[in-house]
Amino acid sequence: MKQEYIITTLNNHLRIVTSNMPAMKSVALGIWIKVGGRYEEAGFKGISHFFEHLAFKGTKKYSCQRIKESIEGVGGSLNGFTSEELTCYLVRLPSDYIKTALDILSDMVIDALLEPQDIEKERTVILEEIKMYKDLPQLYVHELLNELLWPRHPLGMPVVGTMESVTRIQRKDLLRFKNDYYNPKNITVSAVGNLNQDKFIKMVEERFSFFIAGKNSTFKKADQNLNEPRLKLLPKETEQTHLALGFYGLKRNHPLRYALSLLHIILGANMSSRLFNELREKRGLAYEIGTQLKRFYDTGAFVVHAGVDNQKVIQAIELILKELKKIKESLVSDNEFKRAKEFYLGQLMLTLEDTLDNMLWVGEMLTTLDRIYTFEDTVKQLEKITPQQIREVAKLLFKQERLKLALIGPLKDKEEEILKKLSF
Numbered sequence: 071m072k073q074e075y076i077i078t079t080l081n082n083h084l085r086i087v088t089s090n091m092p093a094m095k096s097v098a099l100g101i102w103i104k105v106g107g108r109y110e111e112a113g114f115k116g117i118s119h120f121f122e123h124l125a126f127k128g129t130k131k132y133s134c135q136r137i138k139e140s141i142e143g144v145g146g147s148l149n150g151f152t153s154e155e156l157t158c159y160l161v162r163l164p165s166d167y168i169k170t171a172l173d174i175l176s177d178m179v180i181d182a183l184l185e186p187q188d189i190e191k192e193r194t195v196i197l198e199e200i201k202m203y204k205d206l207p208q209l210y211v212h213e214l215l216n217e218l219l220w221p222r223h224p225l226g227m228p229v230v231g232t233m234e235s236v237t238r239i240q241r242k243d244l245l246r247f248k249n250d251y252y253n254p255k256n257i258t259v260s261a262v263g264n265l266n267q268d269k270f271i272k273m274v275e276e277r278f279s280f281f282i283a284g285k286n287s288t289f290k291k292a293d294q295n296l297n298e299p300r301l302k303l304l305p306k307e308t309e310q311t312h313l314a315l316g317f318y319g320l321k322r323n324h325p326l327r328y329a330l331s332l333l334h335i336i337l338g339a340n341m342s343s344r345l346f347n348e349l350r351e352k353r354g355l356a357y358e359i360g361t362q363l364k365r366f367y368d369t370g371a372f373v374v375h376a377g378v379d380n381q382k383v384i385q386a387i388e389l390i391l392k393e394l395k396k397i398k399e400s401l402v403s404d405n406e407f408k409r410a411k412e413f414y415l416g417q418l419m420l421t422l423e424d425t426l427d428n429m430l431w432v433g434e435m436l437t438t439l440d441r442i443y444t445f446e447d448t449v450k451q452l453e454k455i456t457p458q459q460i461r462e463v464a465k466l467l468f469k470q471e472r473l474k475l476a477l478i479g480p481l482k483d484k485e486e487e488i489l490k491k492l493s494f
Contacts, residue, residue, distance in 0.1 A: 073422060075432060075442045078271050082283045084254035086274050087436045088267040091425060097165040097263030098429035101175045102437045103157040104258075104287045105251040107229035108366070115224070116231015117239055117247050119152040120196060124244065125159065125178040126150065127188040134188075137174055146171070152229055155289075155366060156437060162426045165264035169273060172259075176277040179252060184244055196236050203230065207312040207478040208358070208377060211304075214476035215314040218300045219371055225292055253284030260433030263425040292369040294318040297471040299492045303485050304478045310357075310377045311479030315390060317467045319363060319370030322438055326466075328451050329459040330363065330372070335410040336402055336460070337361050337393065338374060342409065344393050345374065355379055355386045367438070372467050380480055384491060387475070391494040398464040401457040411452050418448060470494060 078086040106118050126148075128134045141148040146163025159178055161171040203209050213228050220226035230236075259274050320330050338345040338361030349355045356378045364371040374394075378386040402410075421427040422445060435442055443451075470493050477488070 082254040084257045086259045089262045094264045096425050097168050097265050098162040098425040099171050100160040100260045100433045102258040102433050104256040106153050106155045108154045108224040109289045115227050115235040119230050122150050122152045123192045125182040128183045129177040130181040131177050211312045211314045211476050211478045214302045215316045218474035254281050255283050256287050258437040260429050262429040294369050299473045302476045305482045308479050311383045312377050314375045314476045316371050316373040316474045317472050319372045322365045326463050329455050329463045332410045333460050333463050334361050334363050355382050394468045395494040407457050
């Protein structure tokens, strides 16, 4: 499935990536800012996310209501998100309205009003969001794990911020943040779908050419040398125990990143995975069990997450560690290896059929890796991977001294017993 991507760099360093899919009726557009939670000081944690919320509240040209009605009124959808390293504003809508979509998103990025009354209302909304995460143990347990992996570092703190930091942020802080990070050197525009690429590039240039290039985003390097098993246990009367077991992973552009993806698929990415079969299908210990990869510029994490029977937490931990040990010691079978590669490529193929998923895939890639890997590039890279490399990655990651475990549940007085089990 051949798909061409055109990369254009304006004189002010803003980058544009486009791909035309003429068979589609829709177009997806994203404006990416190279800033997120890890760029923030502890006292202003959550400011990237706070600003993203406020960009939807109105600009010099569009009111909050008009922003929503202009997109949703033609059948489109509008959203945004903030992660540890990125902020994205995105739209998917019928392709005839791409100029409207670009005008609205660019105005949100360039001319957000940041009205004092909107700041106070949205502050309340975000404080409720923080409370919500803490009330959802299946989500909050990941925050606890991040604290264990990267203590006293922005990666170990929640992207949404804390009650204290969000309460502290004022309009002058938001304006300073915008001036520091919302500049062309940190912006990528991605568009995929039924579009005239030349016309779209000219439209972007018209909207952003006056925008003066500023400085590149910088962040504090992550430390992943905390070489001791660590446990964080939060006693809570829940119906099941939620766990997140993690190890330091690989950075975004690591040479073994494709082998890591296959390791993730084999262990916990789908219902055919080893952990799903062992914990859920064979023993009924968990409803939800899987693995997750976190990839950053200079570090990463491999996470096993599950919700397990309160009476069988120790058994579940032992089984998880047993599976991690097994994949370190023995090569995966040819059949399992083939299925993992086919799953990877099949999922990517489905992603590239959808204009929104395709736009997100290519936009994040250019923003973080400074290049595009096409489907054909990915096939070539996967062909080079061997079962030996999967075992190599497992040995590199799954070390007892690098193991971190967070648990939420009715586990009073079980800390010492659990700590004894953290070996494999």
